[in-house]
Amino acid sequence: MNEDLQKRIQRAMADPQNMGELPDADAVGTVGNAECGEMLRLWIKYKEEKGRKVIDRATFQSFGCETAIAVASLATELIRGKTAEEALSLKTEELAGELGPLPPMKIHCAQLVEGALRSALDPEQGGTKTAKTAQAAIPVSSSNLLDNFAKPKEGGVRVILLDRKPTE
Numbered sequence: 001m002n003e004d005l006q007k008r009i010q011r012a013m014a015d016p017q018n019m020g021e022l023p024d025a026d027a028v029g030t031v032g033n034a035e036c037g038e039m040l041r042l043w044i045k046y047k048e049e050k051g052r053k054v055i056d057r058a059t060f061q062s063f064g065c066e067t068a069i070a071v072a073s074l075a076t077e078l079i080r081g082k083t084a085e086e087a088l089s090l091k092t093e094e095l096a097g098e099l100g101p102l103p104p105m106k107i108h109c110a111q112l113v114e115g116a117l118r119s120a121l122d123p124e125q126g127g128t129k130t131a132k133t134a135q136a137a138i139p140v141s142s143s144n145l146l147d148n149f150a151k152p153k154e155g156g157v158r159v160i161l162l163d164r165k166p167t168e
């Protein structure tokens with residue numbers, strides 16, 4: 001990753017916007033894969049403005065990398081005041097905003113944000129009050145992203161962290 005991009009990501013990460021659950025959200029979108037640990041959930045709240053239904057607030061939770069968090073932070077600011085259609089017309093690189101062009105290995109981080117946004121905004125994909133998944137089998141009853149990781153999986157391996165005493 002080039003140094004400029006790293007600096008821009010660090011700047012966005014220094015004060016990430018709109019992190020956390022939005023309890024009275026009108027729509028929720030989730031994408032990712034709990035198995036590999038990259039997940040992002042996005043909440044949307046609408047308001048009426050001059051006869052248009054526009055995005056009042058968008059928030060997110062992420063188990064992605066710094067780039068995904070930086071893009072989600074910028075994207076949730078960018079879509080404020082836009083209609084669902086306007087927000088859906090934004091391209092991946094537009095959502096990344098001032099981060100600028102992302103290197104190929106980081107494009108999927110922005111696509112994670114785009115996928116969650118599409119999942120929340122596009123009625124065809126089920127942007128409803130219930131969390132939906134675009135790419136992974138995530139329990140729809142769960143409203144908090146952390147729940148998806150906290151719940152034990154059937155047939156999986158349970159990892160228990162042990163306290164280690166320092167060796168003398």
Ligand code: FES
Nearest residue numbers: 038064065068109
């Ligand atoms: Fe996978 Fe960024 S979300 S590396």
